[in-house]
Amino acid sequence: MKKKTKFSEKEYQFLLTGLSEQITKVPKLRPDRNEWDIEGNWQECGDIHFVDSKYMADFAIWRDFGCKTVKLINYGRPAVRMSFFSKHKYWLKKPHDLTEEERDEHINDYLNGLLLSINQLQNKIDHLPPLAQAESRRKIYNAQQEIEAWQQVQQQSAKYELAVSTYQRGYAYLYISYKYQLPTGEYDNASEHLLHHIRDRVGNITQSKQNVIFVNMAEINRVHPQQNKEIENYLNRFSLKSTSGPKWLYARPRTELESQEAFGLLTPANDQAQLDLFDEP
Incomplete structure (x- = not known):
């Protein structure tokens, strides 16, 4: 397939259906920590399918698909060694990175979210049992205190520095670092992030993600230098x-x-x- 950055909905669904069917029918490998040159934990992400590289050519049509829910991690570079690790992903905007408009936008977004939460709690508080009512009133009070604090920051912006970051969200991507063999017989290294399932606030999967890792079965049982x-x-x-x-x-x-x-x-x-x-x- 010639690399294409955008597909029509019909093209995308056609390719996704074909790729999903191919994944379903291809034999899967079961990683063996005692026999394979593999380390780390690969459980904290989307589904991972380990596939013998002898079937890699069967996926050629999708090598440049760029699917959002299925990723061919190492097409053309079957792994002889694999290591899985987590990496904390975040962004940070310091005071000098933010314009006045951006400051107001971030604060207003947060204030609007608090006001919405208060309204939702107030609308259902009368229908709750006594203990739940007390908890809702506590949440409303805390939200009102936060609103007052952030309104003060907004009204006296010259007295405050504002930073915005996703650091404390604590979100981590799972990565794979793998070794593969070049045509010359030498080895090289590469790494890729793995797709993660999308979950709702209580942890239920709302969109499933799949990763396909091709394995060089002639080499995976050997120990390779890090x-x-x-x-x-x-x-x-x-x-x-x-x-x-x-x-x-x-x-x-x-x-x-x-x-x-x-x-x-x-x-x-x-x-x-x-x-x-x-x-x-």
Whole structure:
């Protein structure tokens, strides 16, 4: 499929139906912590389907689909090693990031939400048993106190700094870091975030998400070096090392590289996997 950023509703549903059917019929693998080179917990996200890479070509038509509910995590890069980890995702806007209009908008949105909650509580309070009425009155009082506090911030904006963030929401994405084999026989590393089910406030799934991970079954049973050890070994081959702020500079005589070429090894100039080690995050 030629990559396309937008599909008609009919096209999208056609592709989604075909992909869902393919996932249903393809054999699934059961991860074995004792036999596979795998670590971490992959339970806290959407459904994960581990699929033998020999079936990967059957998914070729959907490789660039970009589906919102199904993700082919590593098409074309079957994993020989997998590690799952959570990453805290949030955004933060400090006072200098916000205009006056944005300050008012954020405060007004919150005030409107509080007023709506108060109205909803007041509308049903007379129909509640005594204990529930007392709890509702407590919530109404607390909301009114918050309204007064935020109205003061809004009215005396010059005396207050305002920041907005999702940090304390505590939302974390589950990621997979995986190793895969290049056509040259060398290994490279990549990572992807996994799709999560969408849930309502009480935890019920309102939209299901699926992830497909292709596994190199000829290699998954072997132990592979972790990426940080590979990087450490690579950088240790440089004779000159200096620090420059958060960065380090590395150098070694050109003759050393020429000697490597003589033995059939690639130089960093020709080896993208080595060059990638210097990419800034």
